Amino acid sequence: MTMSLADEHPDLTIIEQRATSVAQLFVDRVAASPTREAFRFPVGEQWRSMTWRQADDRVRLIAAGLVSLGVQPEDRVAIAAATSIEWVLADLGVMLAAAATTTVYATSTADDVIYIISDSGSRVVFADDDSQIEKLRAHRDSIPGVAKVVTFHGTADGEWVIGLDELETLGAAYLKDDPTVLDQRIGGIEAQSLATLIYTSGTTGRPKGVRLPHDAWTYEAAAVDATGILSQDDVQYLWLPLAHVFGKVLLTLPLQIGFPTAIDGRVDKIVENLPTVRPTWMGAAPRIFEKVYGRITTMMADEGGAKAKLFDWASANGTKVATLRSEGKPVGAMLAAQHAVGDKLVLGKIRDRFGGRVRFFISGSAALNRDVARWFDAMGMPILEGYGLTETSAASCVNRPHANLVGTVGWPIPGTQVTIADDGEILIKGPGVMQGYRGLEDATAEALVDGWFHTGDIGELLETGHLRITDRKKDLFKTSNGKYVAPSLIEATFKGICPYASQLVVEGDGRTFVSALITLDEESIMEWAAGKGMQDADYHTVVTSEQAREMVQDYVDELNLGLNRWEQIKKFIILPRDLSVEEGEITPSLKLKRKVVIRKHQQELDDLYN
Template sequence: MREFSLPALYEVPTDGNLTDLIRRNATQHPEVAVMGRKVAGTWTDVTATQFLAEVRAAAKGLIAAGVQPGDRVALMSRTRYEWVQLDFAIWSAGGVTVPVYETSSPEQVQWILGDSGAVAVIVESEAHASAVESVRVTLPALRHVWQIEGGAVAQLTEAGSEIPDETVDERSAFAKADDPATIVYTSGTTGRPKGCVLTHRAFFAECGNLVERLKPLFRTGDSSVLLFLPAAHVFGRMVEVASVMAPIKLGCVPDIKNLTDELASFRPTLILGVPRVFEKVYNSARAKAQADGKGKIFDKAATTAIEYSRAIGTPQGTPLGLKLKHKVFDKLVYSKLRAVLGGRGEFAVSGGAPLGERLGHFFRGIGFTVLEGYGLTETCAATAFNPWDRQKIGTVGQPLPGSVVRIADDGEVLLHGEHIFTGYWNNEAATAEALADGWFHTGDIGTLDEDGYLAITGRKKEILVTAGGKNVAPAVIEDRIRAHALVAECMVVGDGRPFVGALVTIDEEFLARWVSDNGKPAGSTAASLREDAELLAEIQRAVDEGNAAVSKAESVRKFRVLSSQFTEEAGHITPSLKLKRNVVAKDFADEIEAIYRA
């Protein structure tokens, strides 16, 4: 058993709640732009004073509608300015926010609203309103439904126009540090989603220590962050609260479809994303270079960046020849890549899944360091992250200051700290199992090095045991295979089987480019090419890259290219892009059998 901890850098208030932050900002930084809001396609600044006023106006409407202290109010929307405004408005009315993914099915909406006992829900669109309406008869506690695109903010502002400021002040002060701030339902990779109760204290401990440890990344009046992750996900929520706590300017966009354009217009100094975003940036840049006849130059530049990063901090230092090559490629390639990322940033924080050493070294080598972290819904997002000044690529960093990471005898990662959730809503049995002996049992397998840097090697429940008795952690291989531009998703199989296999789906965006570059018929699809020798050879190269990270007994011997994608709609992946392995295994049982046939 091994454990490691760091002293807290932020003193969690003994009283008060998250609404204190927006009042503090309005007092101490009244004219500082704390939000960026897009109006008619143009970013406009929202000052701390203006944001407080808009939050208070919406909170008055909630109070006028009868929302009482402790009431749960659901919020179902894509990431946008109103999400942040209404989140703080719910807290200012004394309520508890219940996020709902905007992609949720009516059945999921029914479960979350019913289980949480939400008295009101604010949705974004008519489609969301219809989903709620279709199950409303089963939700007796639900009294109000407002729609953002239908003028919800204006309606709440008008409804609360007679509510005095003193009433909002009283409601804002109602919740204490140990009261629930939000109930975040897990994505539900198995079974029904569970509601994680996160207190105001948890967010203070999480975001306060994160901001203090990454102080150079959170400079008031200078730094900015663009939030494109789902605000309903705990990672997106952490970005929201940390930005307000610092404070730095926060901009919101609903998705990553036009991310390059959004980054160019908002020009953030800090990016927080998931590995797939950084993989897309790399793969898109490489594909563009190849299309322009500069593929070899890009590959040489990428190799140089990785070598340059690996040389950082080594006893022998960076060789002069490598420095010169790096300087040349900085002008030819790296500066253009940094421009794609907005042109102002030097750091990003990545979480949600392993980034991989190759990408970590590549981005650090081009002058844009991606700090990898690790966390769960139950830990209020990051429970470990790489410090800006002592990064160890290949790890998820050191524990959040003020918390403890322990590795149990069986390799499970155990956690302790003020940022940990207090339990699952209405589920005492699951709470007792997860919070045993004063420690949160994550279900993840990991190791700690001598400096307290944590590495995650897999999930306890996802460990495969082959017929030969070999334990296999799928994530290690999957992450390497998925790094290939043509691979959308990969799921390793082999539990109880004679060898390890894999199901692979094809990235449709890059398939179109590959089809054009390799002389395949226009309009070819994964379904039409799944047996194509050249495509299979390309995927085999991705599999070989994955196999290089594991022993021969753990390596993928055979794979199947699927004709369709793993989709959230079909229940194969969660909104946070985690595989629902049991659903995939059921839906693609015939494909798995084909791997082991003959």
């Protein structure tokens, strides 16, 4: 049988003795392993390495530079940049200066950037490049509180905008005059001092600033450490947006545990980087796993013949073995022998594409399709699905390698409590829960009741202690026949069935039947098209073709076989382009903005019901 939560015995002393602040956590890490590798990052075509001591040298210059600019304890310092080594060093510099980081996505519109910087009261902004600087300069009158912009790769003007190297020069001069300033700043940070302001990417209205104290981050790091799933010998590959709470918590873990982190925020470089970095684990959103699954399975199917049969045979045996192990059941001698052969001939080669050392992946931010999860498990690279929100500092629950129950988000991390309200809503209490929303007392009071955070998600706790998410409370809708439909589950299921699907958006609120908007992954569908005699056609022509519609219809029919009658998709629209962050249809963490998409295509959906 699958292990239960009662079987786990985490080392709670790790949590009880956690550092007071992120700054202290970093200082302690530098002292414990000064010459060990801390970060790995690309410079041109090459990767460079930085030890903890080398990181400390630069972080202290940045921190002192911020102090020289007049940044006071708990003052907000914004970072508007893509994931990079500079983002990491700047954030740590903010921590050592006892200030608080305001995170801003590099993909955010100028309007959102200005709102966040203004609402947060940020005094200094780290800007990635000239495109980020221009967003600020064009609306400078709206952010009078910003005293200085520090750019990583953009053009400095020597006045309002300075380079990162100039900031470090200022820091060096300040430390020469006052060498103990940072020690004083770090010593003055309290557990509940503000560390981070992360703005939720709301689908309606303005985003809300989530106040997360130092204690939330040090707790998260200590709690994950206590589970024992990671060690100093691991290697993390980190590409997720560090402006997102998931990326931010993954950045805090190495400070606690001490493993090196390879950092490169370029999503198009993930596949290319993996064999070079050779990570032992990586966090990602489900869309990344769906794309890999779809690409490899369709590629093998297109091969046909003996190669496809061998792949299917090895995959089937891998699935059987993974299932038995997850249920705590023995693997028979015959199956074990067959799996060993298939692993050597097929599965091991697939793992090599990921560097050959992956022990597991961690998935968060949205629902993961069960078939995709089982496939990765069969390949020998299990995905540990986790759960959390910006308001809970990301990690509230996560599956464990020794008790990975597919279809759930695992057990609560040590020190976090999870309960289910009478209406099925998931409630969370623990040190990772936010202090509140900045300047929004009513919204805070509504979300936090007697210390319990109301997540807005619907779920259930299994007998084993695993949490299963059903859907977003606000996403559940009722058809005109009075039947409830959970769209997220249907959407995740479809993306595991159809290897060409990018997005499925289910609609049917108050309608007589359920319909859907569908987008197709450009890379996958164009390869499919080439095999159908449409190699010279463009994406728009392919996805709007009758051939593509017939192909998608077959997958929709397959999906419907597993749904209740009132959940089945009766009609659908294939959109002529994929959803994008730039158009505000998905978040930078690849989460669907359902209401935005449905509103954009309201007329087309209405026409389906006429």
